[in-house]
Amino acid sequence: MKFLILFILILTAFNAFASEKDCKDGKCLPRLLRKVRIISEIYRAECIPKNMKVSDIENYHKEHPLTEQCWRYISEINYLDDEITKQQALLDAQSSCENGDCKNPVVKPFFANIEDLLKAVPANTCTEKKKERVWKKCGEDLKCIFVAGALGISGYSFEKLIPKDYQPKRCNLGDDSCSSKFAGAFLSSAMHFFSGVWDLTKMIGEGIANGSKKFWHWATRAEDHSSTSQLALAKASEDPGIFKQLITDFPGTMMKIFSAFYDYIVTWFKEDVFCKKWSGKPHVGKCIRPLDDIECVGCKTLITGSLCSLPGTVIAEIVPAFISGGITAAIKHGATAGSKLARVIKTSNVARTIVKSSKTIATGASITSKSYRLSKLRAITQSSIKALKHLSATSKTYIASTKAGKAMVFSKKALKSTTEIALLPVDNAMTGFAYKAGARSFDKALMLGKASNIGEQPLNVSRGLLKLLSPSMRSAHETEKVREKDKEKVETKKALKQ
Amino acid sequence: MWKLILILFISLPVHALELKRNNSVVTIDELPDWTLSKDLFGIPFIYFSPEQNGQRSNISFTDTEVEFKLNPNDLQSTQETYQSNKRAWATQVNAKPISFIPFETFKNKKGHQVHKIGFNYEHEGKRYVESSYYINCHKKIIFSKSLRLKENSSHESLFSDFIHSLDCGGVK
DSSP states (O other), X not given: OHHHXXXXXXXXXXXXXXXXXXXXXXXXXXHHHHHHHHHHHHHHHHHSOTTOOGGGHHHHHHHSOEEHHHHHHHHHHHHHHHHHHHHHHHHHHHHOOTTSOOSOOOOEEHHHHHHHHHTTSOTTOOOHHHHHHHHHHHXXXXXXXXXXXXXXXXXXXXXXXXXXXXXOTTXXXXXXXXXXXXXXXXXXXXXXXXXXXXXXXXXXXXXXXXXXXXXXXXXXXXXXXXXXXXXXXXXXXXXXXXXXXXXXXXXXXXXXXXXXXXXXXXXHIIIIITOSEXXXXXXXXXXXXXXXXXXXXXXHXXXXXXXXXXXXXXXXXXXXXXXXHHHHHHHHHGGGOHHHHHHHOOOOHHHHHHHHHOEEOOOHHHHXXXXXXXXXXXXXXXXXXXXXXXXXXXXXXEEEEETTEEEEEOSHHHHHTOOSOEEEEBOSOOOOOOOOTTOOSHHHHOOBOOOSSOOOOOOOOOHHHHHTSOHHHHHHHHHHHHHHHHHHHHHHHHHHHO | OHHHHHHHHXXXXXXXXXXXXXXXXXXXXXXXXXXXXXXXXXXXXXEEOOOBXXXXXXXXXXXXXXEOOOOHHHHHXXXXXXXXXXXXXXXXXXXXXXXXXXXXXXXXXXSOEEEEEEXXXXXXXXXXXXXXXXXXXXXXXXXXXXXXXXXXXXXHHHHHHHHHHOBOTTOO
């Protein structure tokens, strides 16, 4: 069975290589995603205790041996995850046509993203009740995305953007590059004040150092930001309660403002950009059939599947009008401010035109890839990878050969819980986890030292992996297993003796 | 007795408000009923007046950390650029420019060169007066911006007092 697992994994690897070559327009992504999901599910079921918190994973690995099967799963996950990241980056680069030089414009216009997302909402199922359910969940999701965005802002202190005692729930921070892009673009426009605007290099580049003739041009960004912010603050001071909130808890208030901004964008899309029927001239008259179904797409899905692809130029254009015109309503109503704000803030034709003409990634695979990157499943496997990397770099590592099979151990605690052990010190320091296809077993991946005793038993069969096979395949592999078992034993012994 | 108290009160020195950031210290005169806030929308320091006519006026202070001596003649001759940039900003936030405050330059009471410019605009039915001050304090440029409702003209002299009292002894 050990060979069966190896066979499947190698097959997977070959497929992965094949998909690399044949991954034009991200075609290989769905296959890679399916594989990584399946193996991650197995890893979670067989290698990590049920309901384990992500934060406890490193301690768990420190105190428990990692079986060779689990090692193979996690190596494969690591490989596939890297491959997905690489292919996604290639697709992103290929799809980035904002500057008009995209060579293979396989992507659809921005609004196609919304259409793809709406496919998940069957006709006539977006009831008021469902909308309400979706909105309730939005609160925490938006906070999480806000924090992810704040983490991504460079040159500005994180503490100034996030409330001190704020602990986001179910939030996979730092892993959410797309949604953080959306929140980051908002924060950059609203907050990223003076960091970069007083850029001396730019000043010299623009010839200002040799005279002040271009000074006003150089000062534009700082002028614009300060004018917008100070106007917003003056207006907020009209309501003492709002003003107090702003000056006593600015980060917390910014979270509310961000939620309102999200709602404003959704309302803008629903009632303007994607309005189904107008009374009068489109975008000038009244929208009599808004795209209501958009409210049944969850915030996280909508942002990761679509809004995060909004060009920064659109957000940069909308935010000043939003901040200066709607800050009081935004703070008062938070995530339900959109419809109120839509009435007072007129979004420009420029923004609407950019949205309509912008080319962004719109393939289903890209969206699925983003949802995988956000998943709890990935959070678990990535934590495992991180923990194993860390432990292998900082602890003395052994391979313990037991009756149940081989296992990797990192501490004395783990050794105590392992009986009948043949200890094989790992001679090569494991500073990384990037094991290539075909080198996923301990024997091939690691240089092992000599052992005083050698385990006789082969590895246990992976129940999860077996389930993936059809009955006929299972039977064939069972036969194969018997034939290969002895051979494998001999090879293992031979390898360990060397 | 009350005369003595009054004399003592009038002769009390105005307390200097220190605006510290990293190695930089900018000082301005402090007013008792004004409120200082930090890091709102990324603005390092912003000073709010008490509410008047339904709104608080405000003035911001930023040490740009840029070492550069501004040339008043250049700024004066190119102020049209400032004006066109302000028109563009007004369009972006749905405001309407009313008029521009011409560029002027003067030395404040601490001897630092101040370059002032501004404009008046209307936003959501209210008229505002905005002034920008670029102050050459020793080698560095300190940026300040004041904003008030048109009817809060009494705050203009206070803004002027802040700018005149501005010093940057801590700036090396």
